[in-house]
Amino acid sequence: MRILAKALIALIAALHLYIAWFEIFAWTTRGPVVFSSFPTDLFEPTIALAANQGIYNAFLAAGLIWSLLIRDARWHANVATCFLLFVLVAGVFGAVTISPRIMVVQSVPALAALIALWIGQRRT
Known part of the structure; x- marks a missing residue:
């Protein structure tokens, strides 16, 4: 279960x-597609807004990657839980305000990773 949790965390970070x-560098080229x-x-006038969102997504990825580099199991779980909860909440908010599809892309994988992480922690 711990390997599954780490794999899911790595996929969510990726x-x-x-x-x-996408949001920082490809908003005006890939965005319309x-x-x-x-x-x-509206893509050109919102480029700064998209880039700002991109930075927040980079921070989420950085936190998840950081959690994978922590050797202490308890601290790995603490940091991973924190950033996975951030992802989960952002996905729920995006689903409510933008599109329900965001829940499937963001929140469901984060919840699966949290469950795998917590089950893996209980077994140690």
């Missing part, structure tokens, strides 16, 4: 690195 790259319902004339 997802947030991709989201950060990914968000086809968003008016194309």
Whole structure:
């Protein structure tokens, strides 16, 4: 279960690195393709807003990666729990305010990782 938790944490960190790259560097090029319902004339004026969101996603990824580098099992679980909860809450908020799809992409994997992490902790 601990290996599954670490694999899920790594995948979620990779997802947030991709989201950060997308929002910081590819908002005006890939954005209109990914968000086809968003008016194309609004991508350029919102580039700074997207980049700001990207930085937050980079911080989430950094925290999850940091948790994977911590050797002490208890502290690894504490830091991973903190950042996974951040991801989960951000996903719920995004699902309520933007699109329910965000719940599936963000919150469900974070919840699965939390469950695997906590089960793995109980066994030690």
